[in-house]
Amino acid sequence: MKKLLLLMVVLLVCQVNRGWTQGDQSAMLHKKVAEIEPQVIAWRRDLHEHPELSNREFETAKKVATQLESLGMEVKTGIAHTGVVGILKGNRPGPVVALRADMDALPVTERVDVPFASKVKTTYLDQEVGVMHACGHDTHVAILLGAATILSTMKDQIAGTVVFLFQPAEEGAPPGEEGGAELMVKEGVLKDYGVDVVFGLHINSMTEVGKIRYKIGGELAAADVFTINVKGKQTHGSMPWGGVDPIVASAQIIMGLQTIISRQTDLTKEAAVISVGKFSSGVRNNIIPESAQMIGTIRTLDGGMQDMIHEKIRKTATLIGESAGCEVEVIIDKGVPVTYNDPELTRKMIPTLERSAGTENVIVSKAITGAEDFSFFANEVPGLFFFLGGMPKGQSPMEAAPHHTPDFYIDESGMALGVETLINLTLDYMNMDSKM
Secondary structure (H helix, E strand, O other), rough: HHHHHHHHHHHHHHHHHHHHHHHHHHHHHHHHHHHHHHHHHHHHHHHHOOOOOOOOOHHHHHHHHHHHHHHEEEEEEEEOOOOOEEEEEEEEEEEEEEEEEOOOEOOOOOOOOOOOOOEEEEEEEEEEEEOOOOOHHHHHHHHHHHHHHOOOHHHHOEEEEEEEEOOOOOOOOOOOOOOOOHHHHHOOHHHHOOEEEEEEEEEEEEOOOOEEOOOOOOEEEEEEEEEEEOOOEEOOOOOOOHOOHHHHHHHHHHHHHHHHHHHHHHOOOOEEEEEEEEEEEOOOOOOOOOOEEEEEEEEEEOOHOOOOOOOHHHHHHHHHHHHOOEEEEEEEEEEEEOOEEHHHHHHHHHHHHHHHHHHHHHHEOOOOOOOOHHHHHEEEEEEEEEEEEEOOOOOOOOOOOOOOOOOOOHHHHHHHHHHHHHHHHHHHHHHHHHHO
């Protein structure tokens, strides 16, 4: 009986000590993050002022590689064109955790009135455009550099290896090029380092600073591209009966595509979207042209629904076109798959998210019909992708400028939470694994 009581006391003391250890570690980490926050903001401002488009992140990659090398890491460059990988080995054995940040900017001319606003211009698809970090990738790079810098000072507490993935071309490689997470996976970036899990975040201009949003399972949509070519017969605009009008047929096709979503898709299961973003036809007001073309996007959150919608698009466009006497060609290119948060991994890491941000600040969100090529990493190994608040406190989401717009704005005070959360996810997962 005395031995049993002694054992119970020992276990209780150990439990208390572990609690204090975790509390002390959290306080220590919070202090480290506060100390590095000004540098994280400085990195972000430099990157914001000097943005680079997809697969052209040459100077960004140099800056990232230089910082990682200064930390004493093994660094690989030229991954998927301009990607950078840093490898940090802890002093104890354990799993391999990958942390990802995307580096590319967008062909958007900035309107935000800040001292570090982008003035960069370049040529994109034969047009002169401004270049702007209008989706927050500059904050992602700065946050991950902050996490890498702190973790490099904590090797004694790292039971495993951390792989830092600085990825190019999340917004899509230029026409005729490969890129992004898909190419990094193809080149073996996960297999070469034996990655077990991958974590990633995305700043959000419509989520308040200090908050984190996530969803178990399908979080962001698959994004596919469709092209529909409609061939009619050219004729004079005054005599439409002398030809076959591809514009009228295309208009009917566009309206028909919308009934696929509104009348043929079970939207109680998951959301889905079909949008025509470009329509091209004709050269003159009094000539009915020979052909028309429409290009659009398909967003789905379920594989079965994705296949069904693809089939319906082909059938709807072809039959409507034929009914008007037109020949129709439908081309569907599968793009980014669904961004899927592994349920088991996500449930394990929810306490970490809540400890980092506070339970009241961690929100379970609905699926989003936007897309993210983090999905290619999460298709290979279990992944968790979450959204980090970047909207000033007290602002209404309805007033916040959306991503990919000239007025996109991020409150930099939200980045420190991103640094701390990525570090906590890494260390907590490694500690869980060591106890299994």
